[in-house]
Amino acid sequence: MSLDPSVEAALDSGQIKRFDLIRFDLPGKSVGYHRGGRLYTYNGLVYYPNRWLQTGGMNSALGVAVTTRTIVFSNVPTANPDDAIATLESYEYQNAPVIIAHLAGDPVTDQVLGILASSIYEIDQVSYQKGAAGENGERTLTISIDLQPPGRSARGATLVKRSPAEQNFDNSANDTSLEYVAVNAQWPLEWGQRQG
Structure with a gap:
């Protein structure tokens, strides 16, 4: 500056x-x-x-x-x-x-x-x-x-994002990467190969 x-x-x-x-x-x-x-x-x-x-x-x-x-x-x-x-x-x-x-x-x-x-x-x-x-x-x-x-300067070190609004502020207004953060832990994950 x-x-x-x-x-x-x-x-x-x-x-x-x-x-x-x-x-x-x-x-x-x-x-x-x-x-x-x-x-x-x-x-x-x-x-x-x-x-x-x-x-x-x-x-x-x-x-x-x-x-x-x-x-x-x-x-x-x-x-x-x-x-x-x-x-x-x-x-x-x-x-x-x-x-x-x-x-x-x-x-x-x-x-x-x-x-x-x-x-x-x-x-x-x-x-x-x-x-x-x-x-x-x-x-x-x-x-x-x-x-x-605020923002990325703090959470870049702690690797934490607090909300979708902050993610949009730090990145892009159209960023939806945190849209499902609150519910994704409840989704079942499939591991290994699928039986065909």
């Missing part, structure tokens, strides 16, 4: 500001977060502030394990009804796409110059840690979300 010329110029000058964004495309809802202090709009999506604690390093292993990443959010629950992370369990979040983007910006004007890097993941699993009780007895949660690479 080549960088936008304005991003390259900013990098060469050494004067750059980085904006970290994360977008969740949950079933029926897209929601974004960033590490700034106020609402931020990028490409038509409003990104909520101050919740995304850790961008998470990538973890990998030998063998058939895939590269994963864990991200951490805080301050759950929240009063904002549009905050999907606060009500994540109400969505079918398993395998939902997650895009982590790092934008380059002008440090004086905060103008976005372009994209430094962007990674696409899927939600693998979610875990919750309880915080201390406040004055009114309520507790907040910290959410850790484990991500894994």
Whole structure:
């Protein structure tokens, strides 16, 4: 991937500001977060502030394990009804796409110059840690979300396809190779020579 010329110029000058964004495309809802202090709009999506604690390093292993990443959010629950992370369990979040983007910006004007890097993941699993009780007895949660690479990049290593839709996405829209996967184990197989 080549960088936008304005991003390259900013990098060469050494004067750059980085904006970290994360977008969740949950079933029926897209929601974004960033590490700034106020609402931020990028490409038509409003990104909520101050919740995304850790961008998470990538973890990998030998063998058939895939590269994963864990991200951490805080301050759950929240009063904002549009905050999907606060009500994540109400969505079918398993395998939902997650895009982590790092934008380059002008440090004086905060103008976005372009994209430094962007990674696409899927939600693998979610875990919750309880915080201390406040004055009114309520507790907040910290959410850790484990991500894994989507599609062929992950399952090429594990040799697993999860659905015909993913097979069509990775190969061809007309691919029907997984059409009978759920029932083929029940079909009798003939071995050896047939008696004529």
